[in-house]
Amino acid sequence: MRIEVNCSRSYPIIIEKGCLQQAQKYIDGQRRIMIITDDMVPASYRQILQEQFPHCDVKIVEHGEKAKSLAVYEDCLAALLQLNYSRKDIVIALGGGVVGDLAGFVAATYKRGITFINIPTTTLSQIDSSIGGKVAINMLDIKNCVGAFYQPSLVLIDPLVLQTLSKRHYHNGLVEAIKAGLIYDPALFAMFEQDDLDIEKVIYRSLLVKKAVVEQDERENGIRKILNFGHTFGHAYESYYHLHDYYHGECVALGMMTVLQDLDIKKRLAAILQKMDIPIMCDADKEKIFALLATDKKADHEMIDLIEVTKIGQAKIVNLPLAQLRAYL
């Protein structure tokens, strides 16, 4: 399957079992290639690429959110500089959302932007973060506060690589698909209420939602904000737990449960989440969560855009005084 994303720069997404083995078909082997990956991504995946691009370079960063630091960013840039990479060479992200965000920001800013190819290896990144062009690192404990909008030239999604994920990681990523259903695609949401899940279909439909939204509003001045459903509180939960106790998707799930007001939708969502052992409530200190909301990069002085879902498949943006968010907690 193939999706064409039409933004400031257009690019294809290939969704195909086994396409990692076929990377050569899609990537110009004449260029120099730097693969940025982390120490949790199975070595066999990068070896599959190394066999196809024997001259490529590999940069392995430590796994987890701490790789999205200015220090690791600098380290990656230095590697490219020392190897004298040109503007026409390629940076490949091979890994989850963290690697994509980091490598994407490196590619966005190295010599003012070089070719960026994303090969996501987690459900989370295949379903959501690998497309849309948001790349970023963290600073002073604030998530994604330094970054850019920078579109990849190609996204290669091989659902076979998901087989090595733990069940928890696998489910964690599905939360973004559930979110996509809730805000835009009732049929996608309904797929999670069935017994069997066709993961390729879930990825495909989720990306179609993201494509539709991002194409309308690449730089998040308007409708793109609906993709943040569950993320306003979700990011606060992430900061609160430092991603130790809960993963990103799990925090978004908590965030959606926090913000949902319609009891019927909330019940249906809770049932789906529980089936996948995803938490639906947590013990976070409410005052601390509220304080973290105020530092959200989407907060504008004392106002914040909150995304609400009042009917499955329909989201709306509500601009609220920050103080009103306390009532949700």
Next chain:
Amino acid sequence: MRIEVNCSRSYPIIIEKGCLQQAQKYIDGQRRIMIITDDMVPASYRQILQEQFPHCDVKIVEHGEKAKSLAVYEDCLAALLQLNYSRKDIVIALGGGVVGDLAGFVAATYKRGITFINIPTTTLSQIDSSIGGKVAINMLDIKNCVGAFYQPSLVLIDPLVLQTLSKRHYHNGLVEAIKAGLIYDPALFAMFEQDDLDIEKVIYRSLLVKKAVVEQDERENGIRKILNFGHTFGHAYESYYHLHDYYHGECVALGMMTVLQDLDIKKRLAAILQKMDIPIMCDADKEKIFALLATDKKADHEMIDLIEVTKIGQAKIVNLPLAQLRAYL
């Protein structure tokens, strides 16, 4: 005078004596404003802004190329984060090219891009670097190797602020205007062969050249490269002398003298430069200059785009093996 630049994002340039005093007319005082400036910019200029925007914040960095470091970049981002600046707030660069590059890259990446206003205070930045959207910092002694294409929302050019520049700095910036004439505008070049120089006209015509070129090719995939005339060797001279002995414009002058093959044009250029006490030759070690050329970010493996002027007002891009550059030295 007003120039409208039409790129991915369009913005006005105001060229007007005294417009610094009128900044309020152009800048939304309702937003928070961070002025990034350096310790060489006369304090009175930022005070003129502070009187108009009493609530603004000011970040003063050390002057000179060393401000374009990752450490200073981080420092500026941290200041914005700690003050909780939102995406709709404003970063103003008040200073020369260094401040514009640094503040522009901060604005380009803070929360994935906030409003950027450039108020250049040197001939160099008024004539050249404040428009076009190139922002960057340096790493590992390589100039502008980390950056972005990010357009300002407004450029405010007040020729009165040039009065406090030393003669050498004033002339240094004029080199980019001479370059603009050489590559695109014979009448602009001819102005330098007259006795009196109307600086407002020089700025205006230079910016028209830059506008014409940048609008055709914002991201420097083709014709925009002609703006680099003199810069290939110029950047190598800069790295060689670490900008101690020669300023940027002076290095570009040396670079133009190095690359010019037409003896008549070379003679006319030399006469103009000498009138302004700008060096036309230097004692740099040729082998070291050649080695520095190979690390230029415009070099692509063993090839480099060199800009040549064979007739005043006309430039062409020649793609050469790096090795051939030795012959110019």
